[in-house]
Amino acid sequence: MTDMENNNIVVQPVDKKKVRHLVNVALILFFVTVVEFIIAFTMASGGLRTTIFVVMTIVKAYYIVSEFMHLGHEVKPLRWSIIFPMILVMWLIAALIIEGNYIYLINLFN
Amino acid sequence: MASTTVTATTNVWSGGQSPFKVSYGKLMMWIFLLSDAFTFSALLVSYGMIRYSSESWPVPEEVFSAMPFYHGYAPLVFVGIMTFILILSSVTMVLAVEAGHRMDRKGVEKWMLWTIIGGLTFLSCQAWEWTHFIHGTGAGGANLQWNEYGPPAFAAFFFFITGFHGTHVFSGVVLNYIVYYNTVRGVYDRRGHYEMVEKVGLYWHFVDLVWVFVFTFFYLV
Structure with a gap:
């Protein structure tokens, strides 16, 4: 069969x-x-x-x-469903790196 | 036929059709990969934050400058070879998917086997890399408490990020093997399509994608 x-x-x-x-x-x-x-x-x-x-x-x-x-x-809705959340992650990266740099400066002057 | 032309003119979100135009399994794989991307982002972002808040950080070229069968200074050469192996296994994976579209069982078998070999080679390289990193260069090596190369957080991040990625490579090899086994047994021929190869292909490319980021942010920058 x-x-x-x-x-x-x-x-x-x-x-x-x-x-x-x-x-x-x-x-x-x-x-x-x-x-x-x-x-x-x-x-x-x-x-x-x-x-x-x-x-x-x-x-x-x-x-x-x-x-x-x-x-x-793939079609547009699927493409943006994946890419849009990752664009938001870009902000997380920028925010935490700026914050990390600030922590470094605080430690430097203390 | 008439109904399809009607739905094509109305909004894709108004129901009666899939707005994503992919199968359930592939869509769920994408959603899973998105959540996995969040996890890896969190790891790499915390790495960036700790690195920027530290007073000193080791230069990766100097830490990762050894390679097997060669007793000299070879900065990043070994990790470069690992990168090429993973990209190459991604290429063989995409060729397996292409063979699956054509219902070419022999082609899928051949390219899946090469992909599995590529994955195993990468894992072996990583095992060597870890062993070298842990034993170090004679100054105590590196573990979660002590790190001869710099701050202990550097070793912790190395173990966590490359380890988490390595776990993904390992599970990818297991999934690839299962699909290879099913292909050999003719499961997908009987099913009438090779979509399973596409789904594990998505996972495998994601593993390659993560390595691209790990390579840049851990080894190059």
Whole structure:
């Protein structure tokens, strides 16, 4: 019985265009990571370097979520249901880092 | 046919259709991943806050500068290799999903197996990394009370964040193995679709995504 059902399955040929697209996304991820490494060793640490790292991380996250996880091809309500809460988290990050810096300053002058 | 054209013109939220246009299982996986993203955000945010409020913080390049089979100064090289392994296993996962869309059982089996191997390699690398971090370089190493590299909180965060991520990689490997096993047994051929591969694929990509953030905020910045 199982064999009978298996016989109905038609295996479609490889979608070369789709695979090439996925490989391109992977190459972008590799390239961005390599550039991050180069920056890590050639640039002095500071605000600018941190900003560059954060931007590159967001670029990588965009490609993973949008292409690998396919969210970029889902409908708008689903896309925003996932992204909107994460935008609120951005505020949490900013707030607590500012707060942490303030704690450092208080300890410094006490 | 006529009813679909009618609902297309009305509001998606007025009922009678799914506003998200994905299956229940995939939607629930997304909701779960969102909640998991909150947990990881909380860990990384607290790391940022403690780091900014500390007087001194170790330079990650100097802490993570060892690698197996090489007795020299190799800053971040090993963790870089780990990053590439995880990205590569994400690529093989996405190829498994692509094969599943085509009902290609042999393709799914092949790419799932590569994904599992990638995950296990990453876990082995992490085990080495932890062992090296705990034993240290001869100044007592690091544990939850003592840390030769800097403030004890640094070691605590290292164990908690990479450990929590490693737990996710481990459970991802287990899920991938279950799906691989079911694929080999022909469960999804009988079911008529390979959506299960897509669902564990979402989880696996999320694990890769979290590592991208851990890599930046723990090792690079």
